[in-house]
Amino acid sequence: MTGGQIQDEDISASSQWSESTAARYGRLDFDDGDGAWCPDVMTESDNLKEFLQIDLRSLHFVTLVGTQGRHADGVGNEFAQRYRIKYSRDGSRWVSWRDRKGRQIIEGNRNAYDIVLKDLEPPIIARFVRFMPMTDPSMIVCMRVELYGCEWLDGLVSYSAPVGQQMAFQDQHVYLNDTVYDGAVGYSMTEGLGQLTDGTWGLDDFTQSQVYGVWPGYDYVGWTNASFPSGAVEMTFEFDRIRNFTSMKVHCNNMYTSGVRIFRQVMCYFRSESDWEPKPVSFRPRVDNISPSARFVTVALGNHMASAIRCRFAFSDAWMMFSEIAFQSDTAAYNTSLVPRKHGHPANTQPGDDPTHKVDDSNTRILIGCLVAIIVILLAIIIIILWRQVWQKMLEKASRRMLDDELTARLSVQREALTSHHSSLSSDVESHSTYERIFPLGSDYQEPSRLLRKLPEFQATENLVIETASSNSSQICGTSDVPHYAEADIMSQQDAPSSPSYSVTAVNVPLPPERDRALEEFPREQLTFKEKLGEGQFGEVHLCEAEGIQDFVKEDFSGAGDKPILVAVKTLREDADKNARNDFLKEIRIISRLRDPNIIRLLAVCVESDPLCMITEYMQNGDLNQFLSCHQLQDKASEQRNTTISLNDLISMATQIASGMKYLSSLNFVHRDLATRNCLVGENNTIKISDFGMSRNLYRGDYYRIQGRAVLPIRWMSWESILLGKFTMASDVWAFGVTLWETLTLCKEQPYSQLSDEQVIENTGEFFRDQSKQVYLAQPTCCPDPIYRLMISCWRRNAKERPTFQEIHSTLLEYQQA
Template sequence: MGSDTPVEILSFFWTKAPNTQDLCCLHPVSVSSASLTAQCRYALGMEDGTIPDSDITASSAWSDSTEAKHGRLSTGEGDGAWCPAGPVFPSGSEYLQVDLHKLHFLALVGTQGRHADGLGQEFARSYRLRYSRDGQKWITWKDRWGQEVVSGNENTYDVVLKDLGPPIVARMVRFYPLADRVMSVCLRVELYGCVWNDGLKAYTAPAGHVMSLPGMHVYLNDSTYDGSNSGWSGGAGLGQLCDGVLGGDDFTETKELRVWPGYDYVGWSREALGQGSVDIEFHFEKPRLFNNMQVHSNNRHTQGVRVFGKVECLFKPGLLQPWSSPGLTLPVPLEDLKDPSSRPISLPLEGRLAQILRCKFYFADRWLLISEISFLSGRKFAAITPRAGFPVAKDDSSNTAILIGCLVGIILLLLAVIAVILWRQYWKKILGKVGSLSSDELRVHLSVPSDNVVINNTHSYSSRYQRIHTFPDDREPDRDAEGEYQEPSALLRPRDQRDKEPPPYPGSPPYPSLSPPVSPPLPPSVPHYAEADIVSLQGVSGNNTYAVPALASSSPGADATPLPELQRQCLVFKEKLGEGQFGEVHLCEIENPQDLPNLEFPFNVRKGRPLLVAVKILRPDASKNARNDFLKEVKILSRLKDPNIIRLLGVCVSSDPLCMVTEYMECGDLNQYLSQRVLLDKTGPLHNTPTISYPALISMASQIASGMKFLSSLNFVHRDLATRNCLVGGSERHIKIADFGMSRNLYAGDYYRIQGRAVLPIRWMAWECILMGKFTTASDVWAFGVTLWEMLSVCQEQPYSNLTDEQVIDNAGEFFRDQGRQVYLSRPAVCPQGLYELMLSCWNRDCKLRPSFAYIHSFLTEDAMNMV
């Protein structure tokens, strides 16, 4: 209900930060009618729990697991939604009620069905809204054309948002799901708006009249008024005099589409009213000092419409107090009556104190048409303003207090700006060494000196397939007594056992040995996973996590903004997650993340609720190389910004020990999350054992594929993708890929240590990683196949649990030789054949034939959609 001609109301009022109910700062603001509804659209707390369970009630519930408190948008507690006890009839008598405890301006509502990991089938195709400002009188919401029914959902999972036109001012709201036949429905909801502080509560006015013009009727009634028009004793409400629509010069035209002529105005005929004035009474929640009243009125005198001649106002300081005496008579300057333009008339109210205001607007012609009325105060802001749903100022003791508050706010703002500038300069200085790295430093050292490696004289591989140096220092790989380089897989076993032990299982040949290098022709084309020059990150775990392109700074989508320096005292230690060669990983809380304005990440955390973070701490005695690697990791990981990748939030680098702070998800890692659950289709689960469905597993796998698709688009190679390195958050099971697994003692058995030095997750590694040290996006695809197998097995066993570490290495040789004797992970019981074939394609011997993460994500997303 916007307007092409904004009404400008200049006043002081308190602005409210998004997703909070706190008042922030006092400053002059120019408010236009077109912008108010657009700004007042904050989620009021159903989804994030700010609205407590006790304030969510319902007419009935099908069971304890579908009671009212489960009707929160985008959450899946209980059985996934509020469901009434019985089927919903077309009349719609069942309701879900939300009590906000104070008046709110509501501009938007959102609804959703019961998804329940794909098992839900219930949703409401339409619904009604009823609201109350006092908990006693309930009003049915209608749109501008008088329609009560709101179109709802078409499926169980999508959120449908509906703008409320006209908006609602209410304390309590009820949703009545509807159906075109007797059927079961379920509902989840959210309300969007802001607190209506010290604003207009209601007005009462005579009913508008119909003007008959040649060939048309102009309806000047208050069509959106939600009170009754039965006189002063009738129930007062709000309507078109506060709808934000300013009428134009020609009252027969309207700025709202598909509505009738005259919609922008409320109008009265002197003859039909039978008296010389229009009496309007305004009720406010609290007493206030009124300095000015502004009335937007029509003046099309050629059709008998003129601005009112004068206004008489009475003031009542409180509900039980008498009308103040004397009243106030305000003449209207009418020197330009010949101009037929509509206009705002400004009337001084001399700072009168009142909670109830009654004004008589005297006719100057046959008709009086008013579009908007607003009130202004030097110390308070009261209005029938366009969408007057904004928070307003508390009463100050004097204008001096306001001035002092403004000056203090400006000084604090200047100090904050200076502090930010100083910290940015310091940050650039700290990371300057990282930006000045030479290209040679950014190139990886090959782990073999020759250009080619030939195994069993059958295949050769060019040195274009570069290796990541997996050792914690710059030493070369081991040489044998004759000075020859040993094959990488041979380094994974004690020297006295090399080439002496029999095959670990029938049909397995001994370890392959190195042969003289042969230079074959280069491959004719570069596959999608072609390797780039990469940076080797040591990290606090003492091993590489991401294999990062040296030119990542120019990669599209890899935004690199300076990270904020966090104060260590804001981090509250919770527990130690793990440790590595160079440092430790701690789980911490930031108690009030909103108090750290330099954090740019959009946290979904309300004030008073802590934010879980993981803090990587580098030991103070770490080597210079480790410190440089730490700063490299900070710079590079700060570029990874994707919904399914753990974000780096800030650093502590002003003093030792160096720290980096990343997100952490409240449900912990995916391995532990799944291992504590059983599949829904598994017979005989233990009593009260949490369950998980196949659709939920596919949804989580799709999120992992999405995050890996993002990494692969930047040519980042993770090298350690597994369920232990995926974190789970919230009841909706939001998945984010992380890198903490290697540092945790809990998963020490998942890594194979090379003679006390590097550790490798060999059960997740492609054969070319184990035998050749070649890590690419294609090897990450292999690891994804193993991760998917873990998930569908609900993390009940380790991959290749029937093989020893040495047998897993030998099995990699079988993949290399491609003689049909390699051992594959078996198909999990819950896994369809088509999905198992996707896993097998991830484990293709030819890495060029493995699917891309874009294809995997598309496959899993389509699979998830087909299951709904």
């Protein structure tokens, strides 16, 4: 309305107060005419005869509306206190909008000036929208309106299906009906749209909901197999025209432990004119008995031309539940954009008649615009490349003194972290100053969470070519940001030592000869799901019980005998792209050849069918961060209890971490995300290093998102990793110092908890300048001076002056034996 996409002739009304308050003046924030649309005098507060109607010319997905009164620069004071909305997809059948709790009346304005926005929950899919004011009959009503949304490119105008049913589950009633369906509802639902097209996807647990204050099962429409003798649910989808269909995406629940699974098979029939085609498209999704997560199942429709689709979904268990269904079709042959009417168009055209809704055959302007845009983009890319090259050369050649003059940033924070012990180990720190960003972070940072990063100088015994993975995101009138899955890749740094970016190259991985063999396929039916440990963009990590894995790997596990043992199962989503699949398989190939008592071990794989899985050890005490946070330090005078832990135990755990990192460094591998969250605890406080931390929601706060792309554990990272993008074994030593600090504080607080993420980045600039203004982590209460000196040495500015993991391990062993 405000932007002018909707023409005056597309705005109509039931009546008008005067010619200067006609419907065309009902645009939000416009003051033409007398400043608003004003209907004829209303006689009753519930009069629904008066309305302002907007023709969007095609189906739109409307999520938000705005209203405003008429003030006419202080002359008027008319507004609608309340209103209702009706909408139509064909111009003949009108539906009253209602919210998710059935209420139809929308609270409007309280004065003539302010704009009031209202989220339409659920959103509406319509071509025609009517605003119907409701107010005190003694008041004169005027309105200005706006609609927010996007074109509905699916073209779906209705779906018909059996009514959702009720489920008795764990002493509660789960209502699986389509609550917001806007068609006729009886034994079945016909000629309407509802929750299957509202853009809200159900959670993994169908008893939980994305919407606050509703009943269990609200997000899903579900049916029980017992009610359908044929063993299938039939749904019919009607579209605005004949379309070329490529695929259908169905969001299904898969809580198979509760008798709910994705459909076993779907058969789709197509109708282009009046008759249904006899030969259907049939699709069987892969059976997944490992992950109970809800997921989208993509059904290929083979480019069939149709205006209606009828699908029969066959049950694979007692219940079947859907929360969203979307179609992808070829829209190239049809222009669904708003096309301005010709000025001579008659004003009395009926809503169903639209002679100007045609495709614009004049492509000259579009072609010229595209060419100009391409030229501008190419010029911008060239300028950016040249600028980056100049900047990199300046950074390489600039002396430290020049950087000190240019990069002036002072840290403002209480220096309470520097205790009396610390003052003997580092210089004094100023107490108050202000922040300025020292220099920008590169937009091409790679994610640093991957276990086993290879250094470029090591010689080869095996070549692996690594490709970066990309992801596509589904969106409805917007975008969604999802957490990154820790897919494996091995990045080598570029030859330029100060380059802030990484090159994707072939790297050479030394492999211990005793593990130079492929892992065998483990029967996935012998895995029993226990709980989800974490999830990300491309996969998930599950805690499972593995039956018979002792015989499979030909060894016993901690005297478990023939009992199932707990394992961690990392899976790759079925819809992951080729690059992600290759990275996953390469991660399996490398980790399978690592063998050290303090490195998590890969036991088996499931790669003959989707979803791809790698099965690793899982320590029964969970990760070190959660384990220590549940303990207290054992006092010398107190008795040892299950909830206490001694200083010697803490030093022993740190020694084991150093031993594992010594093994990785001997192979020239770089972990890049060493922290207590990535260390697992077993019997007798055995420690093994893993890499699950990033995929767990529990530790999402430990990672900082740079420009919406890279996700970095900045509180554990060295200054050169944050500012220059350099990851080496020396940067792992820095992270070990922070991990040692975590261990000796029993993970009671986050490192640099008194600093925000931005302040942590600024503090790394102080380490770079080395002007005695940097803030160190304070000495833990129980930490002996020699151990704290070891910590401080891990955080030296010069990476070459930091101790090696061999030296760290020796120092900790000597302290234990002293």
